[in-house]
Amino acid sequence: MPGFIEGMMPVQLLAEILLIIVIFVLGAMILDKKMGIRIPMLLQAALVFIAGWWYYKFRIEPPLPFSVRAIYQVMIAIGIFMWVSSAEKGWTEFKRPILAVLDAKTPLTWWVRAVLLVVLPLSASGMAYKNLLPSLGEPIELRTVHPAPPAAVTVHGKKFPLQTSESPVRVDESGEYSNHIQDAHVMDNPFDPDSIQYMQNVKEGGDIFFQNCHFCHGDNLNGRGLYAYAFNPIPANFTDPGTLAQLQETFVFWRVAKGGPGLPREGFPWASAMPPWEQHLTTEEIWKVILFEYWHTKYPPRTWDE
Amino acid sequence: MGAVGGNTTMMTDHAWWRSRRVILIGLALGLCTLLMSAPWLVSVAPGQEEEEEGEQLPAGFVDGELPAEPTPEQLENGKKVYFSKCVWCHGVEGAGDGPGADRLWPRPRNFIQGTFKVRHTFSGELPLLEDLFQTVTHGLPGSAMPPWDGILNEQQRRDVVAFIAFVLIQDRAFDDDEFEYVTKLELDTLEPIPTSPESLEQGKAVFDRLRCAECHGQEGRGDGNPFNLKDDWGFAIQPADFSKCWNFRGSRQDPYNVRNIFRTFSTGLNGTPMPSFADQTTIDERWHLSNFVNSLCERDDEGNPMKIDPLTDKPAITFVVRSGFLEEGATIPDDPQDPAWEAREQRFIGMAGQIIHKSRNFVNKIDNIFVRSLYDDNDIAFLFEWNDRSQSIKPDDLEAVMPEETPPSGDPIAGKIRAYGPFNDAIAIQFPTDWANLTPPEKPRFIHGDSKNSVDLWKWESDNTIKAYTGTGALEPLVEREASSAGLQVVFSEYKDGKWTLMVKRSLAAENEGDVEFVPGEYIPTVFFAWEGHNGDYGIRMAISTFYSTILEPQIPASVAWYAIFIGIGIVIVEVWVLTGRRNRAQGKAV
Numbered sequence: 001m002p003g004f005i006e007g008m009m010p011v012q013l014l015a016e017i018l019l020i021i022v023i024f025v026l027g028a029m030i031l032d033k034k035m036g037i038r039i040p041m042l043l044q045a046a047l048v049f050i051a052g053w054w055y056y057k058f059r060i061e062p063p064l065p066f067s068v069r070a071i072y073q074v075m076i077a078i079g080i081f082m083w084v085s086s087a088e089k090g091w092t093e094f095k096r097p098i099l100a101v102l103d104a105k106t107p108l109t110w111w112v113r114a115v116l117l118v119v120l121p122l123s124a125s126g127m128a129y130k131n132l133l134p135s136l137g138e139p140i141e142l143r144t145v146h147p148a149p150p151a152a153v154t155v156h157g158k159k160f161p162l163q164t165s166e167s168p169v170r171v172d173e174s175g176e177y178s179n180h181i182q183d184a185h186v187m188d189n190p191f192d193p194d195s196i197q198y199m200q201n202v203k204e205g206g207d208i209f210f211q212n213c214h215f216c217h218g219d220n221l222n223g224r225g226l227y228a229y230a231f232n233p234i235p236a237n238f239t240d241p242g243t244l245a246q247l248q249e250t251f252v253f254w255r256v257a258k259g260g261p262g263l264p265r266e267g268f269p270w271a272s273a274m275p276p277w278e279q280h281l282t283t284e285e286i287w288k289v290i291l292f293e294y295w296h297t298k299y300p301p302r303t304w305d306e
Numbered sequence: 307m308g309a310v311g312g313n314t315t316m317m318t319d320h321a322w323w324r325s326r327r328v329i330l331i332g333l334a335l336g337l338c339t340l341l342m343s344a345p346w347l348v349s350v351a352p353g354q355e356e357e358e359e360g361e362q363l364p365a366g367f368v369d370g371e372l373p374a375e376p377t378p379e380q381l382e383n384g385k386k387v388y389f390s391k392c393v394w395c396h397g398v399e400g401a402g403d404g405p406g407a408d409r410l411w412p413r414p415r416n417f418i419q420g421t422f423k424v425r426h427t428f429s430g431e432l433p434l435l436e437d438l439f440q441t442v443t444h445g446l447p448g449s450a451m452p453p454w455d456g457i458l459n460e461q462q463r464r465d466v467v468a469f470i471a472f473v474l475i476q477d478r479a480f481d482d483d484e485f486e487y488v489t490k491l492e493l494d495t496l497e498p499i500p501t502s503p504e505s506l507e508q509g510k511a512v513f514d515r516l517r518c519a520e521c522h523g524q525e526g527r528g529d530g531n532p533f534n535l536k537d538d539w540g541f542a543i544q545p546a547d548f549s550k551c552w553n554f555r556g557s558r559q560d561p562y563n564v565r566n567i568f569r570t571f572s573t574g575l576n577g578t579p580m581p582s583f584a585d586q587t588t589i590d591e592r593w594h595l596s597n598f599v600n601s602l603c604e605r606d607d608e609g610n611p612m613k614i615d616p617l618t619d620k621p622a623i624t625f626v627v628r629s630g631f632l633e634e635g636a637t638i639p640d641d642p643q644d645p646a647w648e649a650r651e652q653r654f655i656g657m658a659g660q661i662i663h664k665s666r667n668f669v670n671k672i673d674n675i676f677v678r679s680l681y682d683d684n685d686i687a688f689l690f691e692w693n694d695r696s697q698s699i700k701p702d703d704l705e706a707v708m709p710e711e712t713p714p715s716g717d718p719i720a721g722k723i724r725a726y727g728p729f730n731d732a733i734a735i736q737f738p739t740d741w742a743n744l745t746p747p748e749k750p751r752f753i754h755g756d757s758k759n760s761v762d763l764w765k766w767e768s769d770n771t772i773k774a775y776t777g778t779g780a781l782e783p784l785v786e787r788e789a790s791s792a793g794l795q796v797v798f799s800e801y802k803d804g805k806w807t808l809m810v811k812r813s814l815a816a817e818n819e820g821d822v823e824f825v826p827g828e829y830i831p832t833v834f835f836a837w838e839g840h841n842g843d844y845g846i847r848m849a850i851s852t853f854y855s856t857i858l859e860p861q862i863p864a865s866v867a868w869y870a871i872f873i874g875i876g877i878v879i880v881e882v883w884v885l886t887g888r889r890n891r892a893q894g895k896a897v
Binding site for chain 2: 003004005006061062099102103117120121122124125126128129132133134136137138139141143187189190191206207209210211212214215216218219220222224225226227228229230231232234239259260261265268269270271273274275279280296
């Protein structure tokens with residue numbers, strides 16, 4: 001199976017499911033019309049159901065929890081039911097083997113019915129027993145990933161109102177704050193000594209990132225650093241459109257400066273391994289490393305008018 | 307940095323590296339003549355020597371070809387990738403001295419000499435471009451080099467490899483057909499010998515004959531010669547720990563595949579003390595050795611390879627430690643080899659360097675521990691097992707101090723491997739003192755609690771003392787509770803062949819002020835800490851885990867069985883109802 005391209009998984013999954021359906025429909029049609037092999041309706045329905053179960057269980061990474069897959073399977077079952085009952089002919093064909101087993105008129109159907117009558121209650125009570133056992137799995141704890149920020153943060157004795165503060169290092173050639181300076185320079189070489197002030201700030205931010213942050217957030221800022229595996233959940237993936245791209249630069253400034261201990265209760269401050277970076281970096285260094293993170297991921301910071 | 311920066315701009319001009327390479331080739335020629343006159347150095351490249359004398363190549367190797375020169379577009383594109391993704395660690399000139407380099411262990415590769423570890427070519431030779439491509443694709447597990455597959459597309463990865471090979475490598479040249487040879491290990495055409503007790507026995511014989519234990523240790527935990535090995539650049543390095551195959555740099559994200567071991571054993575690791583053993587072994591012997599080394603890698607409770615998490619390339623982690631109940635009246639066995647302990651599930655606990663508060667531990671040496679737990683009517687015991695390449699016990703006349711945090715640059719950590727201590731090796735387990743009164747999911751902060759919620763922390767040190775401390779914050783001192791320390795019992799402790807085994811026992815009940823209480827069936831938040839005394843680990847300069855939950859497995863209530871029986875009976879009733887309905891309908895129709 002091919003791997004998933006980062007950021008493209010939903011599209012990839014939809015395309016694959018579509019492909020599977022097309023193969024299935026075409027395959028059944030060719031078998032029926034060209035080769036004269038008719039797959040019984042009940043078997044077709046069972047195949048679709050099992051294929052759906054298999055796909056959701058083994059294809060999707062990280063794995064879906066059982067409860068989510070159960071919902072999908074119920075929807076697949078409803079879909080199958082609508083499909084087989086849409087035409088009288090198909091419906092009769094679908095029912096026939098089931099009714100034959102219930103009536104048990106031949107030795108084969110008699111045996112199938114006998115086995116089912118015994119196996120069904122036994123497996124149901126067995127499954128019930130298994131499910132009722134204390135699970136002893138990981139406790140499920142749902143934290144708020146981007147909790148509401150405070151109105152202002154005080155870093156190194158200076159107060160920064162989050163609504164009005166601007167990054168002092170996101171500057172154009174004239175030294176003024178510029179919202180668009182990044183767009184023109186995402187492909188620049190940060191190690192070019194003749195580069196503009198903005199790119200020099202990016203480079204200095206990169207130096208800080210690769211001396212402090214990549215251990216957890218990774219060399220590609222994708223949350224897969226050297227130490228990431230030890231933490232739960234693993235560190236934030238900045239290449240994901242749900243993190244940096246969704247946030248104002250000042251929000252990120254608050255998160256970096258105050259770290260895990262600065263989170264409100266719903267953000268689980270006790271469990272975050274994010275250091276309060278004001279203990280290690282100057283205010284300007286914090287702004288620079290944020291500048292670098294936006295530059296490297298190519299996402300523009302979200303602005304208030306958006 | 308001025309001169310370095312100057313080169314960067316010049317690199318935009320292709321003629322620059324071409325002209326510079328002519329000079330370098332000249333230098334290399336001179337150097338080679340010099341080297342040839344020194345007979346003791348001939349053994350550096352046995353492949354070349356044999357070829358010149360018309361002798362046979364080592365088994366499994368064939369003559370290969372030097373790679374074709376890349377196009378200027380490839381180099382330009384590769385340079386773009388390099389200066390976006392790679393330069394931060396590998397540096398502007400590829401000397402392995404980027405801004406991130408000095409806090410990394412192992413250090414980033416210095417490309418200038420063309421020395422690479424993971425190859426299909428014979429010892430001393432340049433790698434295949436495919437080898438470099440696979441390294442970029444799969445990363446080097448156990449180091450900071452990540453897999454770039456899925457981030458850079460195949461063309462970008464091939465282009466950046468071309469840029470490294472033809473621009474950054476300066477002391478040698480891939481297209482130098484006068485001085486470079488390609489002797490290729492034909493791994494694809496060789497079939498591994500399936501593992502078996504006989505194969506493992508023969509592999510062990512090869513392991514003993516070639517004295518692998520001198521570096522890698524008797525049990526292969528990398529503890530044979532932990533402090534005296536250096537790489538070609540003079541940086542201290544340590545031998546591989548075979549029990550953690552997921553950290554093998556050459557594992558190619560497939561750590562239990564014996565082909566990787568076969569390759570490393572056949573080609574050696576250039577730039578390190580690990581030689582090629584191809585001249586001294588037959589192919590069959592190499593497969594037996596590979597099977598044996600692979601057998602030393604950690605397995606799960608059923609003896610299968612550990613499940614590797616594709617997101618992290620480390621064993622998948624379950625964040626729960628389940629403590630098993632012994633039969634009523636039975637007591638926890640003192641011997642870790644006891645069947646009751648052996649049958650108990652072993653939990654992999656991932657450990658990271660504490661890089662949150664000063665003094666930060668950027669060079670973490672304990673990257674995982676294993677934990678099991680049992681409880682009986684009165685006590686709970688934890689069995690800790692973790693690998694440590696050296697037994698560190700602080701001498702009495704040495705004062706232990708937390709080393710200063712290493713400065714960001716100009717001070718390569720890798721060279722400082724024995725600079726501190728030794729302090730005591732140590733391990734600690736921590737629970738919230740008052741977990742029962744905290745509403746889940748609230749907890750004290752994971753490093754030593756906080757001022758609002760304190761923690762009960764048990765720390766064992768390699769002088770075989772165990773103490774109970776109260777923690778109220780990472781930056782606050784731990785306060786010992788002596789009465790509680792007396793309640794902690796070290797049942798078993800041993801350092802053997804690169805591994806610590808420690809069993810600690812305490813009463814379930816909280817007998818003293820500040821003790822945590824253990825209640826079956828409840829999730830008790832748990833954090834682990836570890837210290838490697840030869841690494842300067844002391845105080846909060848340590849290895850840390852994240853939150854786990856300890857749960858004492860409760861006995862199964864009888865109601866569970868009753869519910870299951872009721873459900874079975876319910877299904878039988880439904881069956882009877884359906885069949886009766888069907889029969890009545892059939893009879894009705896018949897009538």
